Structure formats: structure tokens, C-alpha cells
Amino acid sequence: MKLARTFGILLTGGACVAAWLSLAGAFVPALDAFASFLPLFGVATVLGLLLARRLGWTLVVALLGLTPVALRMVPELTREIPTAQGGAPQIRLLTHNVWGRNADPADTAQAIIDAKPDVVTLQEVDGSFRPMLAALNQHFAYATKCPPGCDLAIVSRWPIADSDYFLKDAEGRKFGPAMLWARVVGPGEQPFTVVTLHYPRPTSRDQAVRRRDVVQALARIERGPLIVAGDMNLTPWAAAMRGQDRALAPLTRMTRALPSWPRAFPVLPIDQLYAGPDWGLVSARRLPATGSDHVPVLVTLARR
Numbered sequence: 001m002k003l004a005r006t007f008g009i010l011l012t013g014g015a016c017v018a019a020w021l022s023l024a025g026a027f028v029p030a031l032d033a034f035a036s037f038l039p040l041f042g043v044a045t046v047l048g049l050l051l052a053r054r055l056g057w058t059l060v061v062a063l064l065g066l067t068p069v070a071l072r073m074v075p076e077l078t079r080e081i082p083t084a085q086g087g088a089p090q091i092r093l094l095t096h097n098v099w100g101r102n103a104d105p106a107d108t109a110q111a112i113i114d115a116k117p118d119v120v121t122l123q124e125v126d127g128s129f130r131p132m133l134a135a136l137n138q139h140f141a142y143a144t145k146c147p148p149g150c151d152l153a154i155v156s157r158w159p160i161a162d163s164d165y166f167l168k169d170a171e172g173r174k175f176g177p178a179m180l181w182a183r184v185v186g187p188g189e190q191p192f193t194v195v196t197l198h199y200p201r202p203t204s205r206d207q208a209v210r211r212r213d214v215v216q217a218l219a220r221i222e223r224g225p226l227i228v229a230g231d232m233n234l235t236p237w238a239a240a241m242r243g244q245d246r247a248l249a250p251l252t253r254m255t256r257a258l259p260s261w262p263r264a265f266p267v268l269p270i271d272q273l274y275a276g277p278d279w280g281l282v283s284a285r286r287l288p289a290t291g292s293d294h295v296p297v298l299v300t301l302a303r304r
Contacts, residue, residue: 008051009058015044016065023068026239033202035072036268038237042069072237076257084280084302089187092117094287095196095229095271096296100127100151104291109135111290115298119156119184121196121229124292126151144182152180152196152230159185167217176217177210190303192225192278199233202240207233211240215247223251227301229273231294236269250277254299255284263289273299280304 018034019041025032045065052058084090094117098108109132112120120140125133126149133153137143140155144163154163163182166174179197186192197214200207218228228251234241236257245253251274259266266286271294273284282300289295 004051005053008048008053011048012045012052012058012062012065013048015041015048016061019045019065019068022237023071029208029240032239035238036202036235036270038069038072038235040267042066042073045069073257076236079256081252081254081256082277082280082304084282085304088280088302088304090282090300090302091119091186092298092300093119093121093194093227093229093273094296094298095121095123095231095273096290097123097198097231097271097292097294098125098129098132098290099292099294100124100129101293102128102291105129105132106135108132108290108292111287111296112136113139115287115296117298118158118186119182119194120154121194122153122155123196123198123231124151125153129292142184144180146180150178150180152198154180154182154194154196156182156184156194158187161185161191167221169220175220177213179214179217190225192227193221195226195228195230197228197230197232199231201233202238208240211244211247215244218248218251223276224278226251226276227273227279228275229271229299231270232272233270234272248274251275252277254279254281254301255297258284258286258297260286260297261294263293263295266295270294271297273297275301278303 021031022034022038025035045062049062105128136155142156142160144154161183167176181195253274255272258269260271261268279301284299287296
């Protein structure tokens with residue numbers, strides 16, 4: 001029993017330190033990766049308190065450890081997301097990192113088809129999943145093309161009027177970082193642009209550069225009907241994600257604390273979807289696991 005109590009005290013203290021370190025990521029970017037696990041630090045704090053079976057200083061430390069958890073989670077869970085008008089035509093968008101080492105790509109492709117999305121954005125298609133793109137093309141009449149080395153794909157039930165691996169200005173000149181986009185002509189001949197991307201891991205210095213370049217590039221195009229989705233390798237608790245939310249305004253992140261990784265026990269919300277002010281949210285949910293290490297995320301939007 002003493003061993004359990006000692007372990008509980010140490011667990012509470014360790015989780016408290018880790019939670020505050022993750023909060024320091026706003027000032028020390030190298031610590032921001034800790035923020036991905038902030039809810040788990042909260043769980044560890046409570047578990048440690050239960051094992052310790054003591055109040056006093058253990059309770060004080062526990063409350064101290066839960067403070068950064070609340071400071072990050074409450075704003076995410078209560079932030080405002082625009083809702084769609086009743087009766088407006090809806091579009092179903094599925095985003096999925098299908099994983100380069102997908103253990104069952106055929107099952108993943110079938111799960112995508114069964115979800116009946118209108119537009120699909122995929123990441124890591126350059127591995128075992130690539131042969132399945134032909135199977136998707138039998139159900140989605142339109143698809144983007146991507147140059148060698150590109151691991152992204154967009155397929156659609158609706159016509160794709162234009163697409164590229166780089167954004168283009170009014171004169172057709174390409175600019176910005178590589179990110180696949182498609183100009184989709186939706187119901188009522190209303191076009192909208194869908195962009196998909198895949199950020200490096202948060203421990204990589206390249207991610208901050210990538211995020212900055214993406215924000216600067218997207219600021220140069222029409223953002224009202226814009227939709228941006230993909231594996232961003234960022235959780236809502238990270239300072240980097242909050243900074244991106246502000247930088248991408250007037251786009252709104254429609255995925256609220258929706259865990260999508262790892263497949264066996266999704267705890268990290270790292271697959272995200274942003275939409276411009278033309279859109280309102282109908283629903284956002286994760287789908288059952290496939291052969292990928294991520295689970296698919298399905299977001300339904302409608303015009304506002």
C-alpha cells in the first residue's frame with residue numbers, strides 16, 4: 001500500500017511538472033510538443049491523487065497540475081464555430097492520412113467509399129495505398145494529379161475545374177509552398193477550393209517554417225469558400241495550433257478536439273479541417289479505424 005501511495009505522489013508531481021512544461025511551449029517552441037499530451041497529463045494527475053490517498057500537499061500539487069490542462073482545454077471546448085443554415089445544400093468532406101505502411105489498403109479504400117463523402121483529401125498515398133487510387137476513381141469521377149514525390153490526393157464526386165500542386169495567382173504564376181488543391185464545382189454550380197497538406201512532426205524545425213509559408217500563401221487567395229484539410233501534426237492544446245488558428249482567420253477550424261491518432265487508441269487530435277466564412281458546420285466526427293495508423297475524419301459543411 002505504501003508503494004502505491006508513493007507512486008501516486010510521484011505520478012501527481014511528475015504530471016504537474018509535465019503539464020506546466022507544455023504550457024511553456026508558448027515561449028519555448030521546443031517544449032510545445034509536450035502540449036500534445038496535455039489531457040493525458042491531466043488523467044495522470046487525477047490517477048496519482050487517487051493512488052496517493054492523501055489530501056494536503058498532494059491535493060495542492062494536483063490542482064496546480066490541472067490548471068494548465070484547464071487553461072488549454074476549456075477554450076478549445078467552448079470556442080465558437082459557425083453553424084450552417086437549415087436547409088442549405090451540404091457537402092461531406094473526408095480527410096484521411098492513409099499511411100505509407102498501411103497494413104490493409106483495400107479495407108481503407110472501402111471504408112472511404114462506404115462513408116459516401118463528396119470530396120476526399122488524402123495524405124501519404126505514396127506507399128502501399130497508391131494502387132487503391134484506381135479503385136477510388138471508380139467511385140469518384142474526378143481526381144487531381146500530383147507530380148512524382150507528392151504524397152497527396154484529392155478525389156471528388158463533383159467536377160474539378162482546376163487543380164495543381166502549387167497555388168496560382170491571377171496570371172497563372174505559381175507561388176507558395178507545395179500543397180495540393182482542387183477547384184471543385186459543387187451543387188448549384190458554386191465553386192469552392194479544397195487544399196490538402198501534410199505537416200512535418202512538431203519536433204521538426206521545418207514545421208514552423210512550413211506553417212508560416214502556408215499562412216502567407218493562403219492569404220493571397222480568396223478565402224470565403226476555401227477549405228483546408230489534412231494531417232497537421234498539431235493538437236489544439238499546442239501554442240502552434242492556436243497561433244495558426246489566429247493566422248488563418250477568417251478561416252475557422254471546424255474540427256474541435258477530435259482525436260484521430262493513433263489508430264488503436266486515438267488520443268491526439270492532429271487531423272484538422274478549416275473552412276472559410278462562406279461555410280457553417282453541420283457535423284464533424286471520426287470514423288472507425290482502417291489499416292492506417294490514423295482514423296478518418298468526416299466533416300459535413302453547408303453554405304451560410
